[in-house]
Every structure is written in C-alpha cells, then in structure tokens.
Amino acid sequence: MPGFSANELSSYLIIGAIVFTLGLFTVLTRRNAISVLMGVELILNSANINYVAFSHFGSGNADGQIYAIFVIMLAAAEAAVGLAIVLAIFQIFHTIDVEAVRRLESRLIFGFWIADFGLNRKSKI
Secondary structure (H helix, E strand, C coil): CCCCCCCCHHHHHHHHHHHHHHHHHHHHHCCEHHHHHHHHHHHHHHHHHHHHHHHHHCCCCCHHHHHHHHHHHHHHHHHHHHHHHHHHHHHHHCCCEHHHHHHCCCCEECCEEHHHHCCCCCCCC
16 A cells, blocks of 8 residues: 555554544443443544554563553443443343433432432322
C-alpha cells in the first residue's frame, strides 16, 4: 500500500486512530454491556499503540512499553470490575441491555427496591 511504511510514525498513528475510532463507535452504538466493555478495550489498545510508537520513534527508550504494560494492567482490572458489574446487573434485571436497564421502572437504592415501599406511586387522596 503506498504511503504506509513500517519505518514511519504516521503509519502507527493512523492505525491507532482507526482502532480508537472503532472503539468509540462500538461504545456509542452498542446496547449490550459486554460490547461496550469491548469498545473501551479497543480505545485503551489504541493508546497502547501510540505509546509504543512514540517511544520507538521518539527517544528510543522503553518508556512507552512500560506505559503500555500499565495500561494493559488497568484494562485487565477494568474488565474484571466491569464484568462483575454486568453480572450483578444481570442477576437483578435479567438483561445486559444498557437501554433496558435504564428504562426499568423500579430503581435499586441502598439494596432496597423503591417500588416495595410505594415511593414511586402517586397517592390517591
């Protein structure tokens, strides 16, 4: 492909921008919580591409690789916490659809359902 060379910084930045755009598109358009988490992972991976590319073409030292390792650890922790939240939401609402969870009438506050106390119903006085 003309214009793309493994020896140019712009090639890596273009790939990072494409991966970031795909991740952002996934986060903004998907209704499934697992897909949203996958989009966040793509965004973090695009940052890793940029870290390593700037490290290689900039100073030539291993700073970018070290930052990328920290981002990978952050992504692993984010995935673990995110999946735990998704599993908790699935146990309560029986769906992982982000929009369906937002539209549900009953809201969970402090571990109690508001609907159980009748706080979301209008009184008939």
